[in-house]
Amino acid sequence: MHPLDIRLAPAAGVCWAATLVGILLGWRAALTTALVLMLFAAAVLARARTRRAAPAVLAVLVIGAGFALSIAWRAHAVATHPLSSTDDGGHATATIVLSDDPKLLRANGGAPFGGGNRVVVHAQLREVRTAGRTIDVGGAVVVLAPADGWLALLPGQRVEVRGRVTEPLHRDLSVATIRATGPPSSVSEAPMLQRFAGAIRHNLSDTATRALGSDSAGLLPGMVVGDTSGMSDELLTDFKVAGLSHLTAVSGANFSILLGAVLLAVRGLTLGPRAGAAIAGVALVLFVVVVRPSPSVLRAAVMGSIGLLALVTGRRKQALPALGGAIIALLALFPSLAVDFGFALSVFATAGLIVLAPSWADWLRARGWPRWAAEMVAVASAAFAVTAPIIVGMSGTVGLVSILANLLVALVVPPVTVLGASAAVLASIWSPPAVLLARMAGPPLWWMVWVARHAAAFPGATMTVPGGLAGASVAAGAVALTIVALRFGITRRLLLAIAIGVAAVLIPVRISNPGWPPAGWIFVACDVGQGDGLVVSTGDGRAVVVDVGPDPSAMRTCLDRLGIHSVALLILSHLHADHITGLAGVLRSRSVAAVALGPMKLPAEGFRSVVETTAEMRTPLLDLAAGDRIDFPSLHLRVLAPLLPQPRDPVEAADSANDQSLVIAADTPAGRLLLTGDVEIAAQESLLRAGVDLHADILKVPHHGSRNTSNAFLAAVKPRLSVISVGADNTFGHPAPGLVSQLESLGSAVARTDRDGDVAVVMTGSGVGVVGSSDRATILS
Structure with a gap:
């Protein structure tokens, strides 16, 4: 076995690190980095005669300093841009x-x-x-x-x-x-080239729609050209939970399959290596234009170009130097890729396939595995091992079914990719054969959809873990220790026994006795302490979340227990800490489509915290105002407030944040919910004056049961159930005894998170019930 050529790896790492410093810390930090690297280079140069490795080290330091200077110039241009002022x-x-x-x-x-x-x-x-x-x-x-x-x-x-x-x-x-x-x-x-690419994408989508069922028709353009607009949100979520979302991102694997097919066709035509390289190069450029230059596609294109150059010059292509060259070239041309998680996943997955997969496949073959099975398992396992720390750091989750799901679809990915690409080309020339090719891709597409759906629905398909840098570091350490441990027979047998034992206990328990939440739940008020954390179901494993409480771990735990892996919309009623501090616990542990805020962007520190947390997780921020309507399957939201004008004085405005809370009416299968944030008497009276229909079956009592709630407001709502989200033994005297008595006098059952734990509204055979998690007692039936 030839040793790996890692000469470009240090240079790629230093260039990437220097670029990260400039983007994340600014141009001054980048200049400092360049100065430090140049000082080290000078020291190496002074002792170059006594060290054989000095030229290589010097080259790494010099190119790193060059990247630091370049990113400092770019970062300074951003900082001093006219729009910045x-x-x-x-x-x-x-x-x-x-x-x-x-x-x-x-x-x-x-x-x-x-x-x-x-x-x-x-x-x-x-x-x-x-x-x-x-x-x-x-x-x-x-x-x-x-x-x-x-x-x-x-x-x-x-x-x-x-x-x-x-x-x-x-x-x-x-x-x-x-x-x-x-x-x-x-x-x-x-431009003409983009019109050509747009026509190919449109024609492929149209051909898939005519030839296939809805799910397969949306998946085929996603796999071939990265167009996921035809995929349902449910299917996209299933692919993400199952660890298959890379298949719809036109990764380097898709490019490699298509380039391999082109080279195979060229070989069949008995063309020479230079002609073959030219044809493959044209295909490479067209492919990048059609699918759009995503990070993984750009990485694959540059790496492929280096390989083509080696083919033309007759030199032996080596994958690891090609990857190192690809990283350096891409960061020089597109430095923003340094902070792109997709680019990082692509680079590390490719490195894992180069460094780990071959030796793992050889190890399995030496123990009697067929070559095809050994390579499939080695590739899937290597990709999981090297990308798991990045995914943990990014999302705070580990996909426990992703290796198996990828193995189950591995054999059908190449034919789907080739058939889909051929259909895309033919669709713009002659439609009937394109439709035929798309139909031929139908059975493997159906299989991929089936695997994604069942893998995502498997109990415990994803596990929530601490995210961020700390979580990624722990995950990297765990992966490294596992790889080392698996080298020894006794630890392999021990780990296998532990895995079988855990699966034998947990899987039957999760399937036969899922415990909390109760079946048919529609709405849950999470026990997050003195704050609000509300969850409204939109389907299996999906929900709208309103407020996230004061503690990230409490909110994350509540959503984990509910089995929520995808948040369709996260609404923050207002920007007080007891409603927003848990935001990271939601964003880092599952898919969140967007975070929505009301018109009031005060207190300033609360708004700044939300902006920074959502920016870190690349989650869009949206605005909501009275009159907005938001519709989901089986859930319809209408924003009723705020109606009061915002005070002009910033201090007075910050003090009135409670009365600027979003008030939302939610129509659900269990009836109408009224979610009220922390509105107090002034905001409640503004709703009454405006003649807003406040009647609701279930009321989330304003401001944790504060006494600042008017009897007229409660009478207008007249709920069957009132839910008070409040912390045990809080120092505010919440809930006010007089408020609880007033609700009971209106005929409302009262549930409290300090006493009942998580409070769930459920659909039962006889209607609507309410259950608390602390003792599973039925509060209302």
Whole structure:
């Protein structure tokens, strides 16, 4: 076995680290990094005669310093950009060129946010008009806009957009976020190549729709060109939980399959290596254009180009140097990839396949495994091992079924990819054979959907663990220890026995006696202490969350017990700590489509905390206001308040945050819920004056049962059940005894999280019931 050539690995690592420093810490930190690296280089140069490795070390330090200087220049340009000096929330008109297709901001269930669908658009600035001046300027921007007029745009089109200029959503070298107020204007024609690519994508989607069932029709374009717009939210979530979402991201594996098919066809035509390389190179460029340059595709394209160069020059291609060269080249051209989780996953997965998979496959074959089985298991296991720490750090979850799910679909991925790509080419030339090829892909597509659905539904398909840097470090240590332990026979047998024992105990228990939550639950008030954490079901494993309590671990634990793996929308009623501090516990442990806020963005520290946490997790922030409607399967939300004007004085406004809470009416199979945040008497009276229909079957009592609730408001609601989210032995005297007595006098049952634990509203055979988790006692039936 030839030793691995790791000479480019240190250089790639140093370049990546230097780029990260500049993007995350700013241009001053990048300049400092460059200076430190140059000082080390000078020290190495001074002692170069006495050290054989000095030239290699010197080269790494010099290229690292070069990257640090380059990213310092770029970061300084972002920090001093004209839009950076624009007042946050000020309006501007910008001329932009789209960098990618507009992406619909999804809510599971297809719900529109804030009264209408919205899109996110990545673009490059060309000109900005603000405060009476026009500036010719570049820079990357992100546009959040109503979907109307945007969805049909293609990369390369030049448009004008008017909107509010705010801070960038993420630290990724973008200079600003533009929150558009309407459709684009002055729309130019897309470049010919992008029109060609758009036609291929559209024709493939149309062919799949005519040839296949709905799920398979949405999956085929996702696998071939990365277009997931036809996939339902449920199917996307199932693929993510099952660990199969990489199949719809057009990863390097898809590229390798297609390039391999092209080279095989070229070999069949008995063409020479130079002609074959030229044809494969053209296919590479067209593939990148059609699928759009996602991080994994760019990585695969650069790596493939290095391989083509080796083919033309007659030199032996080695995969690890090619990967190192790909990292360096991509970061030089697109430095924002340094903070892209998809790029990191792609790089580490490829490194795992190069470094770990071959030796693991050899080990299995030496013990009698067939070659095909050994390679499949080795590839899936290596990919899981090297990407698990990144996934843990990013999401705080570990997929326990992903290896098995990937093994089950591994054999059908290549034929689906080749058949789909062939159908995409033919669909623009002659439709009937394209439809035939798409139908041939139908059975393997059905199999992939079946595996994803059943894997995602398996009890304990994902396990919640601490996320962030600490969680990733622990996961990396656990993976490394496991790999070392598996080298010894006694530890292999011990780990196998433990795994079998745990599975034998937990799986039957989870299937036959799931315990909490009770079957048929519709709404749960989580016991998060002195705060609110509310969950409304939208389907199996999916929910809308309203407020997240004061403790991330308490909110995460509640959602874990409910089996929630996907949050269609997370609403924060207002920005007090007892309603928002648990945000990280939700965002880091499951899929969250978006976080929605009311009009009040005070207290400032609360708003800043929410912005930073959502930016870290790349979760969109949306605005809600009175009158907005949001619809999900079996759940319909209507925003009733706030109706009171916001005080102009910032101190007075912050003090009135409770009365600026979002009040939401939720129509569910269990009846109407009224979710009231912390509204007090002034906000309650504004709702009564406005003649708003407040009647509800279930009331989330305002402000943890505070005495600042009017009897007229309670009488207008007249709930059958009142739920008070309150901490045990709190120092505020919540809930007020007089309030509880008033509710009982109205004929309402009262459930309290301090006494009953998590409170669940359930559908039973005879109607609606309410159960507490502390003793599983029925509160109302």
